[in-house]
Structure formats: structure tokens, C-alpha cells
Amino acid sequence: MSRSEPILKVENITKSFGTAHILKGVDLELPKGGIKILIGPSGGGKSTLLQCLNCLVTPDSGTIWFNGSVVDIQKSKELYAFRQQVGMIFQDFNLFDHLTALDNIIIALCKVKKKNKQQAKERAMVELEQVGLSDKGHLYPAELSGGQKQRVAIARALAMDPKVLLLDEPTSALDPELVGEVVAVIRSLAQKGMTMIMATHQISLIRNLADEILFMKDGLIAEQGTPRELLGAGVCTLSQGFCDKLNEITGEEI
């Protein structure tokens, strides 16, 4: 992995909410095409870290490099341009409730990328097709199932041509029978070489997709390594223990 230049790199990210230190100095390097998976106990700071990566939560300190240069998050123009290139998928989808699936995708293309309506629409249709929803473009979020909503959210992010995708438990809010359709979309993204960092408790994703697993605990990366290193037969790691616990709950085999 260290062969290729990191597309996204952060150093010494810290964040406190009031007196609670949530992130205590996290370093992270994401090489082009790499897939890192964040796991760890609830409250460990995974969501906070992901949102610090594109400054939806402003870190108290730390430096962000994107494509080799430092992002000056004090300059709004620079920050907005940076965020355009970093897609984000949320646990609870966060579709725009007043817009149809199609318009959810179109709006940022028009307002941020300044495409004209026709170009934006064509692009949006392509993305909906990719996630298997070309016939659902006219529906509003309230008319979609959870899995469909998340697929629209993915299509919306991809339409912006992000260089990196941040995914925060993309399947955790879904009914078990809907998890599969979203996992399939994420897998196909991985096959196409999308650079991703994802928090997830989905054992199959952790096991099969990750180049590297980052185990987060108490605001620090407590353990990091390939799935083989951390979850291989006979190893005794925090990650192994954590995944065993997940297995007990889901009954899934690793």
C-alpha cells in the first residue's frame, strides 16, 4: 500500500466536545484505491473521525492533506472544493426530503458543479442505473425503502465524481433483508477501485473488502493491520474479540 501516494492523509486529529476528549490524536493515510475499515466499540469515535475527515465536524487540531497538498480549512472556498471531492455516506441516509430521488442527485450537480439541468439529469440517470434504481427516480425519499434510500444516497455521492468515499455504517439502519442490496453496491464500487474508508459492523465487508482494518477505541487507533493479521486463525487481537462478539449477535461466520 505504501507504494502509492496517499490521496487523503491526516495527522494528529484531535476533537473534544466540552470536556470529553473524543479523538486524541489520530493519524491516517489512505492510498489511492485503498479500502480501510473502521471498527470498534460504540462511542469510540468512528463517526466523529469520519466527519473530521471532511470537516463536517471541525477538528480542534490536526492537518489534512488531500492529493499531496494541505487543505486550509479556514478558507471556505478551499474547504467546499475539498468536500466536493470527498463523498460521504451516512448511516441514516440524509436524503433531502423535499426532492425526488433524481432531484436529490441533480441538485448538487447544478448548484455545486454548475452543470446545466439537462447534463445533470443525464448524469443522475446514469448513477441511478448503476445502483439499480432507474425506475425509482420520480419517487420521494418517504416513498423509498431504507435500502433504496441508501442506494440513492450512494448514487448522489458518486455523481460528484469523488476521489474518496467516506461511509459511516452504511448498512446499520437497514433491515437484515435489505443489507444485501447495499452491500452489493459497495462491493461493486470496491471492484472498480474506489478509494474508501468505512465504519461498519458488517462482518462480510470487514473480512472481504478491507485492505486494512483500523480498530478504534477511546479516541485512538488501537490496532491496525490486514484482515489476515488481525482476524486470521489463532490470532488474539482486539479486533478478533470484537468480531467474535459481532458473530454471536448476528450468527454470521467469519
Add this chain to the structure above:
Amino acid sequence: MFESLTVIKDALPYLLKGSFATGGIVLGAMLIGLTLGVLMACGMVYGRRWVRWVVGFYIWFFQGVPVLVLLFLFYFGLFNYLGFNFTAFTSVTIVLGMTTAAYQANIFRGAILSLPIGQFKAANALGMSNVQAIIHIVLPQVLRISIPAWSNEFSIILKDSALAFVIGAPEIMARTQFVASRTYQHLPLYITAGLIYFVLTWSGVKGLRALENKVRIPGYSHQGK
């Protein structure tokens, strides 16, 4: 009895003409209130500390002083003092507009706060600026949510507009009073005026309800339809 009816019949066109003035005052005031209200609500929620302080003071002032006092204060005092030569009609419109703005600001603020924060984050994550997120994501939903409360505000302002008669704006109440003072048919005339207000309020509220249904987001009905 018969005499009352003829008075009403004769006065009706004259009174009804007043509803144009009333309508103009209410429309103008509601639009001023909408514009200022939306800006102030955004200022209260997203603004810096000094913005929130200024808006807070504005709301405190306009909610705390009776409309009639405000009207006199501005019409006889402040507008003159500042060198504006506003007519009674314009003055009433502006004062009612600034008053309803204070209430509307709170209506819109509540609606903004009721939206899940996630959509704002999603807009930011796509590269939208905060202003773009407010304009394209927050406000379209906030305005929809606010229609029922806004419709209350509309009916309040419509009735408050009757206060305009005290400074002589030629609206329904002023005209009614004028006829009544000449014909001494107070009761039938004020009943007529009341009915005109009633019809205006009713159609306005009805219209806003129709608007509410027209812009309702599909899939969000609470009636299971």
C-alpha cells in the same frame, strides 16, 4: 329594520372598496414579515453571537409593545423624525410587517430546528456552502412546514389591520366608522364590517390550506392516504 338594510345596501360598495386597502395592507405586511422573518430566523439559528443578540432584541421589542403604540410611535414619531413622508397606508403596512416579522421569525426558527441536522451535513458533504444549503435544502422544507402557523399569523394581521383606522388609512374599519358616524346605524354597519372581515379571513385561510396541500411532499401524509 328596513332602514338598516338600505343603509347597508348603499354603504356596501363603499365598504367593500375598503377591502382593497385592507388586502393591500395585509399582503404587504405579510410579505415584509416573511422576508424579515426568514432572515431573522436564519440569523437566530446560524448567526454569530452579535446577530443573535440584535435579532433577539428586535423580537423582544416588537413582541413586547402593543401594535397600537408601535403604530403611533412610528407614524407620528419615528417616520417623521427620520424624514420619511409615508402615507397612513404605507405606515400601517410597514409597522404591521415589522410586528409580524417578529412572530414569523420564531415560526421559521422552530421549523428550522425541527429539521434533522443530517440533511444540512449531507449538503455540506456534497460541497454546498452553508448559504446554498440554507437556500436549497433548509428553506424549501421550512416554508412548507410553516404554512399552518403562518396562516394563523395571517388571520391575526388581517384583523389587526383594522387598527389602521386610527390614523385614517382608508380600509374597511375606517370606512365603516365614517358611514356609521353619519347614519347612526352603528349595529348593522359593524355587523357588515365584521362579516367582510370574516369572509376575507376565511378565504385567505382556505387558500393557504390549499397551498399547503399543493406543496405537500409525497409520502409524508399523516392520514395514511
